[in-house]
Amino acid sequence: MSGWTREGFPPVADVIQVLTDGFRREAATGDIRAAALVINVSTQPPNQSNRVDAIRIALDHRDDYAVCMFFPYHLLAEGSVKLDPPFALKGVSYAFQSQDVGL
16 A cells, blocks of 8 residues: 555655544445554654664554554664664554544
């Protein structure tokens, strides 16, 4: 599925809305069993006081299971990426329910 909104650089919220609308349509017809949204975010890991950059994977399954996996990272001076330990938080269903959940 694509998040293209017909604009050059649309706001992130618009792209997420296009994707979640598409997932809801596919979930309603039974075409998908699960969905995943991958987004670059700024987050505060558990037991830390500072926010960090992370890749968030929001997983939603039709059997009433949703989780957000976070993969914190740092860009190093030489251009490589250092991954910190991942963590998970309870997610919310965005594909298998009809209401907007504000991802």
